[in-house]
Amino acid sequence: AQSVTQPDIHITVSEGASLELRCNYSYGATPYLFWYVQSPGQGLQLLLKYFSGDTLVQGIKGFEAEFKRSQSSFNLRKPSVHWSDAAEYFCAVGPLEDGGFKTIFGAGTRLFVKA
């Protein structure tokens, strides 16, 4: 079955430090891959997406992600974290092998930023 795994439930980084959030997927073909961010009490906002082409994609707020087919990974990175980046981050995959239309989400990684 298709799945998205985010191995880290929560991560704490110091402000100004670099960040990498991990995401692994299980999917037969090259999927469409997304990273969304959710601030407390808010819906999800798209950070970036990968459909095809260059495997390093740039997103909003200084985030980037790299698609690695050999590792079935799509890790999110940021060179210097700001306190306002504290939020929950979700990796997502769509569409699925059954020809369906849904996007499926990982369990999320909560990012804490310390001063």
Added chain:
Amino acid sequence: DAGVTQSPTHLIKTRGQQVTLRCSPKSGHDTVSWYQQALGQGPQFIFQYYEEEERQRGNFPDRFSGHQFPNYSSELNVNALLLGDSALYLCASSLGRFSGANVLTFGAGSRLTVL
């Protein structure tokens, strides 16, 4: 440009009651998906509506039903509420027949508490 709007933002029900949640998609979008997000978890796909029909359903019981209106707005109905239905219900809109690759635009959600 209005994004996705959901109502109500918060509501409290008791077990066995019924609830209706509403969603207006982003202007120009024609597809609405509903997700359930339990505390500390990622969003779980409930179903998706396109052209006023449910075109895909997730692993949710028949107590969960929906509707899409000609103006693309949508309702989620949950009957015979259980304590486990307490969650944030997210509506997401997108555009196009093939929504797998389309970016989801989320509302802020409706927080349902079942007592």
